[in-house]
Amino acid sequence: MTESWATFGADLHLDLSAGRGLRAGLAEALREAARSGRLAAGTRLPSSRSLAADLGIARNTVAEAYAELVAEGWLTARQGSGTRVAERARPRRAAAAVRVSGGPRPPRRGPAYSLLPGSPDLSGFPRAAWLSAARRALTDAPNEAFGYGPDGRGRPELREALTGYLARARGVYADPERIVLCAGFAHGLTLLARVLRARRVREMAVEGYGLDIHRNLLTGAGLRTRPLGVDGDGARTGELTGGVGAVLLTPAHQFPTGAALTPARRAAAVDWARTTGGLILEDDYDGEFRYDRQPVGALQGLDPDRVVYLGTASKSLAPGLRMGWMVVPPGLLDGVLAAKGVSDRTSSALDQLTLAEFITSGAYDRHVRGMRLRYRRRRDELVAAVGDRVGISGIAAGLHAVLDLPGGTERSVLQSAAWQDLAVQGLAWFRHPEAALPPRDALVVGYGTPSDSAWTPTLAALAAALP
Amino acid sequence: MTESWATFGADLHLDLSAGRGLRAGLAEALREAARSGRLAAGTRLPSSRSLAADLGIARNTVAEAYAELVAEGWLTARQGSGTRVAERARPRRAAAAVRVSGGPRPPRRGPAYSLLPGSPDLSGFPRAAWLSAARRALTDAPNEAFGYGPDGRGRPELREALTGYLARARGVYADPERIVLCAGFAHGLTLLARVLRARRVREMAVEGYGLDIHRNLLTGAGLRTRPLGVDGDGARTGELTGGVGAVLLTPAHQFPTGAALTPARRAAAVDWARTTGGLILEDDYDGEFRYDRQPVGALQGLDPDRVVYLGTASKSLAPGLRMGWMVVPPGLLDGVLAAKGVSDRTSSALDQLTLAEFITSGAYDRHVRGMRLRYRRRRDELVAAVGDRVGISGIAAGLHAVLDLPGGTERSVLQSAAWQDLAVQGLAWFRHPEAALPPRDALVVGYGTPSDSAWTPTLAALAAALP
Numbered sequence: 001m002t003e004s005w006a007t008f009g010a011d012l013h014l015d016l017s018a019g020r021g022l023r024a025g026l027a028e029a030l031r032e033a034a035r036s037g038r039l040a041a042g043t044r045l046p047s048s049r050s051l052a053a054d055l056g057i058a059r060n061t062v063a064e065a066y067a068e069l070v071a072e073g074w075l076t077a078r079q080g081s082g083t084r085v086a087e088r089a090r091p092r093r094a095a096a097a098v099r100v101s102g103g104p105r106p107p108r109r110g111p112a113y114s115l116l117p118g119s120p121d122l123s124g125f126p127r128a129a130w131l132s133a134a135r136r137a138l139t140d141a142p143n144e145a146f147g148y149g150p151d152g153r154g155r156p157e158l159r160e161a162l163t164g165y166l167a168r169a170r171g172v173y174a175d176p177e178r179i180v181l182c183a184g185f186a187h188g189l190t191l192l193a194r195v196l197r198a199r200r201v202r203e204m205a206v207e208g209y210g211l212d213i214h215r216n217l218l219t220g221a222g223l224r225t226r227p228l229g230v231d232g233d234g235a236r237t238g239e240l241t242g243g244v245g246a247v248l249l250t251p252a253h254q255f256p257t258g259a260a261l262t263p264a265r266r267a268a269a270v271d272w273a274r275t276t277g278g279l280i281l282e283d284d285y286d287g288e289f290r291y292d293r294q295p296v297g298a299l300q301g302l303d304p305d306r307v308v309y310l311g312t313a314s315k316s317l318a319p320g321l322r323m324g325w326m327v328v329p330p331g332l333l334d335g336v337l338a339a340k341g342v343s344d345r346t347s348s349a350l351d352q353l354t355l356a357e358f359i360t361s362g363a364y365d366r367h368v369r370g371m372r373l374r375y376r377r378r379r380d381e382l383v384a385a386v387g388d389r390v391g392i393s394g395i396a397a398g399l400h401a402v403l404d405l406p407g408g409t410e411r412s413v414l415q416s417a418a419w420q421d422l423a424v425q426g427l428a429w430f431r432h433p434e435a436a437l438p439p440r441d442a443l444v445v446g447y448g449t450p451s452d453s454a455w456t457p458t459l460a461a462l463a464a465a466l467p
Numbered sequence: 468m469t470e471s472w473a474t475f476g477a478d479l480h481l482d483l484s485a486g487r488g489l490r491a492g493l494a495e496a497l498r499e500a501a502r503s504g505r506l507a508a509g510t511r512l513p514s515s516r517s518l519a520a521d522l523g524i525a526r527n528t529v530a531e532a533y534a535e536l537v538a539e540g541w542l543t544a545r546q547g548s549g550t551r552v553a554e555r556a557r558p559r560r561a562a563a564a565v566r567v568s569g570g571p572r573p574p575r576r577g578p579a580y581s582l583l584p585g586s587p588d589l590s591g592f593p594r595a596a597w598l599s600a601a602r603r604a605l606t607d608a609p610n611e612a613f614g615y616g617p618d619g620r621g622r623p624e625l626r627e628a629l630t631g632y633l634a635r636a637r638g639v640y641a642d643p644e645r646i647v648l649c650a651g652f653a654h655g656l657t658l659l660a661r662v663l664r665a666r667r668v669r670e671m672a673v674e675g676y677g678l679d680i681h682r683n684l685l686t687g688a689g690l691r692t693r694p695l696g697v698d699g700d701g702a703r704t705g706e707l708t709g710g711v712g713a714v715l716l717t718p719a720h721q722f723p724t725g726a727a728l729t730p731a732r733r734a735a736a737v738d739w740a741r742t743t744g745g746l747i748l749e750d751d752y753d754g755e756f757r758y759d760r761q762p763v764g765a766l767q768g769l770d771p772d773r774v775v776y777l778g779t780a781s782k783s784l785a786p787g788l789r790m791g792w793m794v795v796p797p798g799l800l801d802g803v804l805a806a807k808g809v810s811d812r813t814s815s816a817l818d819q820l821t822l823a824e825f826i827t828s829g830a831y832d833r834h835v836r837g838m839r840l841r842y843r844r845r846r847d848e849l850v851a852a853v854g855d856r857v858g859i860s861g862i863a864a865g866l867h868a869v870l871d872l873p874g875g876t877e878r879s880v881l882q883s884a885a886w887q888d889l890a891v892q893g894l895a896w897f898r899h900p901e902a903a904l905p906p907r908d909a910l911v912v913g914y915g916t917p918s919d920s921a922w923t924p925t926l927a928a929l930a931a932a933l934p
Contacts, residue, residue, distance in 0.1 A: 024635075031638055031768060072638065072764040073733040086734065122610040130817075131602055138598055143589040143918060146785035168491075171498055171539060183650075183814075220808075266540040267553065297539040301498060318613035320816030341687075347650075348818045349787030350597075451610060 117400035117446030137353035154181030171297025193221035201245030208435035227432035234261035258394015273306035399448025410441035584867035584913030621648030638764025660688035668712030675902035694899035701728035725861015740773035866915025877908035
């Protein structure tokens, strides 16, 4: 067995020269040898004296490494039988080479161009301004800001900043005490779904066109979703009945058709909520980006007792921040905080402080203004490029538009987009499976998604794909 | 009604002078007036021409503000009946003055001194080093890092950095593909509890002494918890049976008694897991902080197929980061990612990138080394201050120690600590309600919690409270 020790020693020596401490390096090498099976279970190790001599290191170093591995269970040391590799050190891992489904995947090249909706232009993230807000925020933060925090609602600095911003920019009737920070819209919706279920709500209305991930999230929480009709005035809130306990709406800019919910439809929603005790969840995902018409304020202001306002930094700044906020009616606050619970304090206090500073310093407004110009210019270029070939709607606001296609051509246009190496979604994708909507062939074009440098070729790919 | 318009106009004028745009300011003032009831529902507004003259602004500005509020549902405009405050604008909020339980609370001064365990010294957060890592990370980040991210596991940069760090510092057998980032230990435990329930596990073993929030979290997920005995060798893993599907352990430093799980107990746990197909959840909450003895590596290395390793930045850096990580056995990865789902991508990509840079640049090691010295000094001072009066254990590692008290005195010592304005917890607090543990009166002293400047008076308060 001496030769194997020699090899072993050489291996160890290689490891030991890698700059770690001697003992730590030796211990790791021994651990790896036992783990990999190179040192079989039951194998007796050389005495610390002889291994130390082999390796030219102090005997004590070897003895300490052995003791460490005995403490960890890799080795056993028994009087009279020396130090051996423990039985349970035998490798039992499902070999690392086995491909785990859902696990490591071979790198896949995505399409060259993307107009998938739902993302802002990530190249527009204001890195320098964000860092300088972070510097100011971290420098000023009290020590307790780095702790667990006493409050499931999140940092008071950000709740305070949002209260002012939301009142000013979105007409939201907020109050720092009723703002609950969350990790984006989907997280907020998950919490609200739990609250609704706890209140024995079983059915909830959603817009006939919307995101399947939101519907699935509600279904997963045990809520059946009932689709409302959607037309040029937004969701048909007059269809709301006492049979549903809540409704999810996108009043400022229906997703994805792009309509603003009309005053009459807003009134109908609030009347329904007051009459039935139902709750309105207002998804104000891109309310900041309105171009032509006057700003459309949030529905929430009409009845802050019946409307939960949900906002997010995912469109205005970046989804990677995982930062959203809810303005919660007083009667719902306890339930939301209970649903949030101890395990769910989610977003980083550092980012919360940074965003608070970003808003109060005016950097948020500046950023939104700059991005609004960028998106508006793209929207105008989109209209100029394809507006004479297809009808374009939903363009008064937001980061996407709907391009109406001749009846029955949606699939073939999607196919021809794929040939152009362009990722884009058809309107059918957003349809609730039970929705009684008139047939409509259209593309949902997320013109906010490309980076500035990719925009022109992406637009050209779209133009080439259209009939 | 003219006089009320005059007043109204004056109010508006005050608002208009506050530096906002004229139209926005006017719209907000009108909105607020309707919301507060100052403008009653049904009230007819002056014509845009006459209000414009009153306010000395352009008529068009007034008309636009009116149109905005009509679009939002605050006002109604009907041919021949003019512009009126809408019926549903009537304030229906449960007045803001009503105190919401769980909502706004009067500020309460906490105790002057705290030795509650579970928090690092927040004054030690390395603000400057963190900011400079953030600057490097954000400058280098690819644009896609600001997006939703393709992967529920989290940013690859951090998973890569952790793989190296955990192998080196904790003897964890990791692989970036099997690391799942989460928002701290409790979040990881919540995800794992869901996976266990989905696998029809109903009962799970926990240590007889531990955190009730973890037990409650498991119970809340539908898992019944069964306590193991705990003694000077750590949890009595020999008590594990086939009746439980998983066990939650703190092998490096039992929480809160402070024992390191012995090799025999580690072996017993792994043998149990292999024999029964059970899963070990290893909570390595403060493994970085070991003082006297040789480092005790993670149990996970003994069988990466049967052990989920959970680590966190909450003790080594700050709980406010909400940053934790799991090293997940291959067979469990799909389940964990499914439990994480779309709504649960939690922690900020920016913080993930920053932590990755913080680790790879060596700043993390430097910080941990510095804090280790700080905590070790405190531990020594604690022993020097009270070691002759009470037995102290669990001090080889971590941020807390256990001070044994004469039988039957725990409550009275807690009371006398309260008189010293000192927050501290008794060992009884950590006891599983069903645990068959011998009686033990003790304090759990979180000496990591105070800031450096508070440490000396806090220690004095403790000394004064002891019998």
